[in-house]
Amino acid sequence: MPEKSGPEGTARDGGRSGRPRPTGHDVASAAGVSQATVSLVLGGKWEGRVSARTAEAVRAAARALGYRPNLAARTLRLGRTRTALLVVPALTGDFFAAVHRGAAEVATAHDFGLLLYPSPEGIGTAPDPFASARTALDGVIASSMAPEALAALRGEGEGLPLVMLDSDEGACDATVNVDIADGMRQVAVHLREMGHRRVAHIAAAVDSWTFAVRGRALRETLRAGGGEVVTAERAPLGVAGGLEAATRALTGGTGPAPTALVCDDDLLAAGALKAARRLGLRVPDEVSVTGFDDLSLATAVEPELTTVRLPAERVGAAGMEALLAVLDGRRVETTGLPATLVARGSTGPAPDGAAR
Incomplete structure (x- = not known):
């Protein structure tokens, strides 16, 4: 007979390992803290309430135990799916792959899922991939999008929170730009x-x-x-x-x-x-x-x-951080990141007589 699953994810791992799935109580015991502290740390709400040392102890215990929070229960409790959509023009080059890595690292640290949507049209109007499932997302990070795509991504009326990368688009909640x-x-x-x-x-x-x-x-x-x-x-x-x-x-x-x-x-x-x-x-x-x-x-x-x-990875990371701030109701300033010239062998002095 299949074992029952409790609200904290106490079911065995689908019958695959035979071991009970670790719970928030297990993490709290291993770290020597309360379950409330575990919730604060793994929910990204610990700053100003829990010391950095305690937060790291909780994260270390969670990693050691292989703990994964029950996202379905959390969604019902918080009214969020903890899932964001990253829309990029293409994944054919290094740049947007690095943007994705940066965003994914921050998302993972805050127990967020990140869906990737490379627009089939490249840089231009992107069809809305979740038109019928908008409630499956908490927000969107969009890079190099055409202005016409924003209406589809945000929806009619009260749309999804939107962070734009590499844009001067004003109709968004935050912007992250490289100079x-x-x-x-x-x-x-x-x-x-x-x-x-x-x-x-x-x-x-x-x-x-x-x-x-x-x-x-x-x-x-x-x-x-x-x-x-x-x-x-x-x-x-x-x-x-x-x-x-x-x-x-x-x-x-x-x-x-x-x-x-x-x-x-x-x-x-x-x-x-x-x-x-x-x-x-x-x-x-x-x-x-x-x-x-x-x-x-x-x-x-x-x-x-x-x-x-x-700094492509920093662009992705800053975009995800800005979206998290928007979702928490915090004020978000436009983020500016530096660009750096790297001089190599393809440039040299102008040919003789060319300068004037």
């Missing part, structure tokens, strides 16, 4: 200091806030230092797009060719390196190339790519 503009300014200053005045922008053919910011910061910084963007070639994100756009930039003009190609991401920059090589141009002696994101690809190409490093 993209400063990252591109660092690229422009780096090139300017090496004598580059004629720059081509290999721009992502994506209408989103993050890429608009990159283009604007590049133009303004170059102009302030006496340089210019002589052409902006839009391209689909990817190596092939970068190859075609960079070829146009290097061969399509009537005046002097640009001495540097500034690319909106590392995949485009890899294509730009291929374009230079196919045209017989030496990088960086005859043309410099920069990327953005600092993917693993940046050190796989030759020469290694000068690029802008974005």
